[in-house]
Amino acid sequence: MGTPWTHDRYCDAVELEISRLTAAARQADLGAPVPTCPGWDVAALIRHIGGVHRWAAGMVAARSERRLGLRDLGVKFPEEHADHLPWFAEAGAELLRVLRSADPDTPVWAWGADQRVRFWSRRMVQETAVHRCDAEFALGREPVIEPEVADDGVDELVGNLPYVAVFAPKLRELAGNGETLAFGATDTGGRWTFSLTPEGFTDETGETGAEGEADVSVAAAASDLYLFLWGRRKLGDPRLAISGDEALLIRWVEHTAI
Numbered sequence: 001m002g003t004p005w006t007h008d009r010y011c012d013a014v015e016l017e018i019s020r021l022t023a024a025a026r027q028a029d030l031g032a033p034v035p036t037c038p039g040w041d042v043a044a045l046i047r048h049i050g051g052v053h054r055w056a057a058g059m060v061a062a063r064s065e066r067r068l069g070l071r072d073l074g075v076k077f078p079e080e081h082a083d084h085l086p087w088f089a090e091a092g093a094e095l096l097r098v099l100r101s102a103d104p105d106t107p108v109w110a111w112g113a114d115q116r117v118r119f120w121s122r123r124m125v126q127e128t129a130v131h132r133c134d135a136e137f138a139l140g141r142e143p144v145i146e147p148e149v150a151d152d153g154v155d156e157l158v159g160n161l162p163y164v165a166v167f168a169p170k171l172r173e174l175a176g177n178g179e180t181l182a183f184g185a186t187d188t189g190g191r192w193t194f195s196l197t198p199e200g201f202t203d204e205t206g207e208t209g210a211e212g213e214a215d216v217s218v219a220a221a222a223s224d225l226y227l228f229l230w231g232r233r234k235l236g237d238p239r240l241a242i243s244g245d246e247a248l249l250i251r252w253v254e255h256t257a258i
Contacts, residue, residue: 005152007104010121011096013149017128018092021049022085024135030081034138036232042138046084047077049131053091056120057098060108067109095124112160126153130230137232150222151190154183157229158192158203167258174201174255179248182214183229185222186241194252216244231257 005013030043037045051070058073078087104118112119130153133143145153165171176196183192193204193214220228224239233239235246235253242249 004118004122004155007099007118007121010118010125011099013125014099014121014128015092015096017125017132018053018096021128021132021135022089022092024132024139024141025085025088028135028138030084032138034134036134036137042135043081043084045131045134045138046088049128050084050088050091051075051077052127053088053095053124056124057091057095059110060102060117060120061098063106063108065107065109065115067111099124111166112163122152122156125149126156129153130227130232133227133232143227145223145226147185147188147222150226151185151188153226154185154190154192154222154229158205161201161203161256164258168256170255170257172200174252175199176201176248179245180204180214180216181248181252182217183225184217184219185225186219188222190222190225214244216242216246216249218242218249229256 025042025046028042030046031041034040034042034045040048054075055068055070055073058075059068062068062073078084099117099121102117104116104121106117107115108117108120109115110119110123112123129145129149133145136143161171174196175198177198179196181194181196184190191205195202195204218225218228219241220233220239224233224237227233228237228240231253235242235250
């Protein structure tokens with residue numbers, strides 16, 4: 001697992017991903033379907049990510065140590081298509097203003113382990129990046145995440161995975177008898193390893209003895225590995241080199257889908 005970036009670097013990365021998502025949304029038909037988010041069109045995607053930006057900004061601005069909902073924060077959503085992009089731009093600007101004015105070590109509620117402001121600057125990079133990719137998929141493009149962003153994104157996902165059962169209830173059913181899974185980034189050298197136990201799963205990344213041959217391995221460029229772990233690349237994609245027990249990998253995919 002790598003070392004997380006500084007808060008300022010995350011803020012800069014959020015700004016870049018917001019600009020990229022905005023550019024993609026401007027080129028898209030807001031009524032166009034988003035193939036990686038079944039049931040959503042581009043307008044729904046914009047409402048989702050704009051709502052998340054407003055939620056994160058509201059939580060950090062209030063320095064709240066309890067979860068506040070969108071209703072608590074007075075968040076309202078656009079109804080007309082013409083209002084979506086200005087509304088999203090306002091949300092992004094407010095998020096950046098709030099994050100950049102906050103001390104990253106300030107306590108604030110978060111759904112992951114790190115209950116501080118810096119959780120949110122990191123989370124918003126990855127939340128925005130994956131949905132920027134969704135917008136680009138809607139345009140028929142093949143999106144790319146920079147290797148350093150993708151590596152950090154996989155690290156963040158791995159670190160937060162024990163806390164995401166609220167979004168992925170099947171995660172509670174993921175268990176086994178010592179089976180191991182390994183995910184490797186071919187361009188950055190990143191490697192993440194898990195073991196299934198009767199009680200659930202454990203992160204063996206960086207542990208002594210975890211570098212041996214796993215029961216199933218996935219190797220890909222960091223960007224493609226990131227998109228696979230976030231469910232945007234599917235089994236059978238030629239960008240993924242899979243070796244070992246594919247049934248085990250299918251079980252992992254089905255239970256970790258967020």
